[in-house]
Amino acid sequence: MKSQTAKYDVAIVGGGIFGLWIARQCSAAGLTTCLVDKSDPGGGASGGLLGALMPHMPDRWDEKKQFQFEALCTLPHRIAELEAETGLSAGYRRTGRIMPVRTEQFRKQIPERQDGAEQSWKESSPGLRYDLVEGPDPNGWLAQEEAPLGFTFENLSARINPRATMAALSASVRARCTVRSGTRVASVDGQNGLVKTADDDQISAGSIVLAAGYESFPFLKELTGLAIGAGVKGQSVVLRTRADPDLPIVYDDGTYVIVHDDGRTAVGSTSEPAWSDPSRPDPENDRFLRRAYDLVPQIRTAPIVEWWAGSAAAMPAARSRARAPAGASARDRRDRWLQDQFRHRPQDRGCRGFHDPGAPSSAARHFHRGSSSGQGSVQTREFGVIAAKRFSGPTVRPRRGSTIAACSRRARN
Numbered sequence: 001m002k003s004q005t006a007k008y009d010v011a012i013v014g015g016g017i018f019g020l021w022i023a024r025q026c027s028a029a030g031l032t033t034c035l036v037d038k039s040d041p042g043g044g045a046s047g048g049l050l051g052a053l054m055p056h057m058p059d060r061w062d063e064k065k066q067f068q069f070e071a072l073c074t075l076p077h078r079i080a081e082l083e084a085e086t087g088l089s090a091g092y093r094r095t096g097r098i099m100p101v102r103t104e105q106f107r108k109q110i111p112e113r114q115d116g117a118e119q120s121w122k123e124s125s126p127g128l129r130y131d132l133v134e135g136p137d138p139n140g141w142l143a144q145e146e147a148p149l150g151f152t153f154e155n156l157s158a159r160i161n162p163r164a165t166m167a168a169l170s171a172s173v174r175a176r177c178t179v180r181s182g183t184r185v186a187s188v189d190g191q192n193g194l195v196k197t198a199d200d201d202q203i204s205a206g207s208i209v210l211a212a213g214y215e216s217f218p219f220l221k222e223l224t225g226l227a228i229g230a231g232v233k234g235q236s237v238v239l240r241t242r243a244d245p246d247l248p249i250v251y252d253d254g255t256y257v258i259v260h261d262d263g264r265t266a267v268g269s270t271s272e273p274a275w276s277d278p279s280r281p282d283p284e285n286d287r288f289l290r291r292a293y294d295l296v297p298q299i300r301t302a303p304i305v306e307w308w309a310g311s312a313a314a315m316p317a318a319r320s321r322a323r324a325p326a327g328a329s330a331r332d333r334r335d336r337w338l339q340d341q342f343r344h345r346p347q348d349r350g351c352r353g354f355h356d357p358g359a360p361s362s363a364a365r366h367f368h369r370g371s372s373s374g375q376g377s378v379q380t381r382e383f384g385v386i387a388a389k390r391f392s393g394p395t396v397r398p399r400r401g402s403t404i405a406a407c408s409r410r411a412r413n
């Protein structure tokens with residue numbers, strides 16, 4: 001006999017950083033929440049090695065940069081809450097980032113970035129800086145020959161231990177929500193608020209959040225008819241270095257060198273649009289590692305502890321902010337859809353409740369629970385998802401503001 005359909009306020013597909021963070025926020029708001037993962041939470045891209053939390057460059061400021069800035073600034077507080085709740089460290093530290101200046105072109109951009117930091121960063125956080133350092137790295141970490149024109153240093157970047165963070169988040173979510181590990185979601189029926197699993201079970205929810213990483217794209221294609229993005233495989237390694245955990249992130253053109261609390265140093269990463277097995281490490285593909293050895297010669301002899309591969313969602317950059325004209329190409333229609341997701345609805349601004357931009361890499365941004373309107377919603381952006389619910393009204397409407405959105409439009413049971 002088939003079991004009765006379980007009912008929740010929110011069902012979340014995928015237990016990576018986005019799914020777990022949203023689950024935590026939903027349960028904190030009193031919503032019954034079920035998170036479903038095909039394996040164990042933390043097994044996707046979020047369970048990697050790097051953990052770089054790097055801001056956009058502070059010049060040419062826009063809404064997206066402001067959004068990320070707010071998230072990065074409030075993150076320490078959110079992480080402290082998570083650690084206090086679970087007793088588990090997330091390995092977070094605001095170490096800053098250095099970037100070697102190797103070309104005149106880069107050097108010419110620096111004054112504009114410094115001006116941008118003065119205006120956009122320092123206004124709300126006076127201690128933040130974006131500096132050009134002429135001369136060798138005083139820590140002796142970045143190779144001098146790699147930085148012939150000096151290096152930039154900014155102190156907004158931070159690093160976090162991805163697996164430790166996932167362990168803490170998982171512990172928090174397991175204590176608050178229903179977690180169904182080892183359950184693959186086969187389809188999502190947004191109209192009827194149903195999540196159907198591969199083992200022929202189903203979950204009913206007022207709102208459905210798609211947080212399956214790059215594996216969200218087929219669901220989104222089904223729901224919107226639009227090909228929004230694809231998976232990109234990445235590889236990284238972790239080395240046993242015993243380096244000073246206060247050392248800043250070294251970043252240069254896609255190569256990262258990040259010292260973590262345990263003295264281990266993570267190095268990344270590749271970016272492979274074509275692959276057969278997303279999780280198969282390929283040590284032949286070690287150009288990023290050799291580049292890291294050039295940047296930071298001290299890690300050259302460090303033993304490799306682990307080689308990791310995984311895939312993350314990637315979307316080609318949207319073309320422009322202008323709306324696509326009628327009869328536009330599929331890519332234009334996709335871009336227009338994305339822009340619509342980013343646009344705020346006027347009524348969202350007046351919501352009462354608390355503003356919560358403090359989540360990793362732009363996860364759950366707002367949480368509103370306006371008692372007068374009886375409306376609550378969780379919103380995320382950039383590879384994020386959306387869940388919305390009218391607590392008292394007969395309909396559920398999706399809130400704008402996410403890149404990847406999947407919402408049930410069904411009234412609450």
Ligand SMILES: Cc1cc2nc3c(=O)[nH]c(=O)nc-3n(C[C@H](O)[C@H](O)[C@H](O)COP(=O)(O)OP(=O)(O)OC[C@H]3O[C@@H](n4cnc5c(N)ncnc54)[C@H](O)[C@@H]3O)c2cc1C
Nearest residue numbers: 014016017018038044045046050051052185212213215234
């Ligand atoms: C090599 C590499 C290095 C990176 N480094 C950084 C970095 O330094 N800083 C940074 O900010 N970002 C980094 N990223 C990107 C970052 O890891 C991702 O953007 C982020 O982890 C995505 O989180 P997510 O929750 O969307 O997806 P994921 O973490 O991939 O989680 C998706 C979850 O959904 C589950 N799932 C998938 N399909 C289904 C289904 N059908 N049914 C049920 N469950 C399903 C999976 O099992 C998984 O647990 C890196 C990515 C890679 C590949």
